[in-house]
Amino acid sequence: MLQRSNRLMRTMFWCGLVSAASAAPALAADVTGDWLVKDGTAIIRIADCDGAMWGVVAWEKIPGGRDTKNPDATKKNRPFLAMPILISMKPGEEKGEWEGHVYNAKDGKTYESKIHLARPDALEIEGCVLGFLCGGEIWTRVTSLPPGPATATAGTAKGAPAKRADKAQPKAPAKSTAKTTGFANSPAAAENDPVGDVCLLPDVARGTH
Template sequence: MTTRSALFAAALLAALAPAAALAQSAPGPQGTWLTQAGDAKVRIKSCGPALCGTIIWLKQPIDPNTGKPQVDDKNPDPARASRPVIGLQIFGDMRPVSQGKWSGHIYNADDGKTYEANLSHTGPTSLHVEGCVGSLCGGENWTFEGR
């Protein structure tokens, strides 16, 4: 490599470094989100290359029928039906598919089923969460609560 090409390479790397750092530090959906119905908060964090989401708060944490903390009683697996809803990881495999969008699976404790899902970070305080069965999809918007 000639001195001239070495200088050019160094200058190119110096010019591109801030852009690469900005892309890596671009804000994502990591933080705490309130569901559209306002009945749960989900903390989203990075789990390696994926995103994980865990229920950390329920508007009604106590089951009115039992007087005990809400459990995952709709889960068809009897071994999982008694686990607490607070602390339940509802997704852990959301992988980036494009800028501001992730795809994977989401567990719905309301019916005990897992769905194909998409997350779209639509703004600094808005996250669109979509679950799909085949080509039929339904979604809701979650509101940012904080980091």
């Protein structure tokens, strides 16, 4: 009886190890969430929208930016807040890598880009984003948006430029996160969150930049 019990315990132990090993790559490769860019001027929220990764501006250090360099005249007054930056990124050739495009508001152009996790709380980007990224950069995962005035409403991202936001720093990255869709495992998606569900934003839903 004791031997049978020991065998059962060993079986359960090894099954647990296999399950943990299987789950680890999925968690480790999860690029969704809120990411603070290297110079701290913006937070980009990445979400899985129907199998493609989209990243939008979820927070600006200086609110009220506009997409004045966009070659599309109808978008020149588009707010930076909730604007797509990482566009329709699909799984790449390398495991854990996503390939797609980035929109650079500095020159109004779109560039090819790749993203992957350097560490669970560090995202490596290749491409040009908002003028502060050309080549490669590491973004840091955050668990909340800094306090400040809401400059857009979820799903619309319209409205007049807002006052300057507080200079509070984002909270430190979480120990681990669970993958979700739209809000992209972001605790920032709450009542004070001006962006909300990435996948419901018109520019993302239309698949445009």
